[in-house]
Amino acid sequence: MQVKELANYTSEIAQKLGIRKYDIYGSSADSTSVQVDRGDPKQVKAANRSTVIVRVWNDDQKVGVTTTTDVDPKGIELALSTAKEASTFGVTEYAPDFSPEATKPLPEVSFERFDPVGVPDLIERLVGAEKEILEAHRAIASVPYNGLSQQDIDRFYLNSEGALREEARTYAALYLYTKTEQEGKKPRSAGSFRMSHGLKTLDVNGCVKEATEKTISHLNYQKIPSGKYRVVFSGEAFLSLLGAFSNLFNAQSILDKQSLSTPDSLGTQIASPLLSVYDDALHPENVGAETFDGEGTPTQRTPLITEGVLSGFLHSTGTAKRLNMKPTGHANIGAKVTVSPHFYHVSAAQPAQEDYTLEDAENVVFIDDLSALHAGVSALQGSFSLPFDGWLVNKGERISVDSATIAGDFRDLLKSIIFVEKELELTPGGVCPRIWVDNLSVTGE
């Protein structure tokens, strides 16, 4: 997509339609992905698609919006006129406006971009990875969910006051999920995911190793008695929960009363003083780093929890204005602007009274992965009840836990943290160490 060309003809069309104020956020992506099945390519997909979202302000400063995949002049004209029509029904109270930071300089971030490789190369790499896993243990019967993809994405923001930002990234991603078959035993499954800027730097070996080791570690399993346990969350599992309850820091949710926090919660102790959390789009480990949000505001490191105290919210231009704060670069434009995190950075804030290790711990549940978050999380009540993959750990010995759930209240969980390890685990949603929590309910048998 030629953004400057699009900006030019959008300006001409807007003038023709009598539209004086508008902005557009959009992206175009070129992607290829492959899946394999026992050595053969199963399905290959390729796509070249664009989407833009157009906002138009009418003379009463009410906003209308339209999303379209048709970005030629004809499509943009239809989108602008539809948005203009929708603006009649726009809100008058707290109507969105341009970000005052949409023309500020962006942080300088350099990313390596890679040319796409051919489909045969993708298939060969994935077939090789699948083969390695299948040969690692005879119980591993298949890798039913697998995929290797590469993507070239351009995104941009422009508005009628001359703002124009664009950035381009390339990505490669790999996922491998196994399934075992053993006589007299239940099938078991485990997986791994890796992402990078290109196939050349993608950690295929690491992904294979992790998927294999996790699968083997689940072969011997047992039910555990229901009860209260000391629980250790992997970085990925903790970030899953944090993400599910992100309304705690989401200024739009707070203003909509769809949050566990209120504007007055800022400055209150919501977690153990051992815990600090930031959102940091520009974290060096964030493969998907974006330098500006949907309103063109530069992204930035935003403190959310500092030593257990709620220290910040994620903002759009509108929420920041209403709460007398600064936008933080977390907006997604739409008829209603929404707010979402980019990349969490969870870390230990204070030294704990006691250090714990899985090698020494007795009868703790180590949760590697939580599932069914869409079904088992009541984000507005604060409660969760979730199936998990994990192990019962006794002095370094791990036995896989069969069919169990963990339940609790997320606010209680945050306050029951007894230890935050130092070593960070990299996940697609952020970096986070293992988090130790006392007294959580586990349902087994």
Next chain:
Amino acid sequence: MAASTLLLTKELPTLDYSATTERFDMTWEAPLSTLLGLGRAAGADFVEFFLERVNYISCLAEEDLITSISPKLSTGAGVRVFLGKADCYVSTNDLSFNGLKAALEKALSIMGLSLPSPNAYVPEIYLELLRDYAIAKGKDAWLDECSSIQEMGDILLATSDQLQKKGSHIQSRRAVYFRDWQEVLVAASDGTFARDIRLTQSVGCNLLCADGEHRTSNGLRDGNTSDPDFLRNWNYDHATNNVSEAAGNMLYADYVESGTYPIVMANHFGGVIFHEACGHLLETTQIERQTTPFIDKKGEKIAHENLTAWDEGRSEDAFGTIDMDDEGMPTQRTLLIENGVLKNFISDRAGSMRTGHPRTGSGRRQSYAYAAASRMRNTYIAPGDCSVEDIFNSIEKGIYCKKMGGGSVGPTGEFNFGVDEAYLIENGKVTKPLKGAILIGEAKEIMNKLSMCSQDLSLAPGFCGSISGSIYVTVGQPHIKVDSITVGGR
């Protein structure tokens, strides 16, 4: 211009195809048959084009304001090329002849094929006379007959107002609506040429109530396909009564005590248990991946003898109803399980080719961005012989799952789903409300524990996310009893 059997590839640039972009009609026959011919001439065993136009709008009311009107316009196409049992899918926003040809060329090249040389003949693909379900059923006028933006706003604000009047301890209230109008055209090298228009609408409301540390969030959603008057005729009085009552019951509910219980699952959305625990495992995509325990069980007993289940696309106005699937096949009524015996799988074209199970008109996808896959439509457990009272009376201590949340099934057949509204059953009577319950089980085991079915079958709209995106489905069942299941709680 009609495609000619004597067309040479070098003549392609001089062709003047003028298919209309305002609707998918007969003007698409010539360009699509030429493109399909090109694909076959290149050596593909099978080629399919899927064209789509979408006109979507959603509306949100919060408290006493309309806070969001979101129109979305989308056009796109996907081309699928098969070579043997392997396939490739390429999607694009460019519906011009050259755009579609570029997508075809890319798909062919991925399969190791290339467009024929300049002097090669392009075989004509004889497409059937356009099978136009939109014209046959008068659907072309649907979009214009739907509620206006003004009507949407008025009805949602009235709904939100009713919530305010009926609820207590209200922290926030919302009403939402969307209308998804979709026109699709399918053309394939086996001669398939079919068009349809789908109109899917959904409206619902949600109440968040809080009193000190007690909080509850309750909602309800209704859905429809094919009735432009759906929103106008929606009974929001009934919906708001239901939501307010549930919120009142659940605000001070205790957390469920975890353990193994017999449960009664209510009709309507209770059917999500069958959808997750069994329906997904009867899709041929699961056979292809070997992630279903039912692979070789056709003709064998896999469930309790009191259980019969269907998957079909023909119930009038139900959320998963379609006249044809996204591969152009007329939809069917498919008997899945009869008296506990597995009768059929749910199959799309690729699934049929790879597993041998016949197609059932179940090739579905969210949009042109996805290749079709075997997916459910309206899936439900058939009514049984028991009364609801019989079922409750058979339980000394158990849980009544009145309103289910969402759920999922993993590659090992383990499933789970949340319960939004639950009650304790003591000596056959419903007593106190319970919250925080999640049901966990394994498909193979649970199917033999669905032991009692009442006569009050009811269907409910749902959204199903899987390999080919998020699609509209119906789940359903009468009241049923599960003899024992693990309930996660506190």
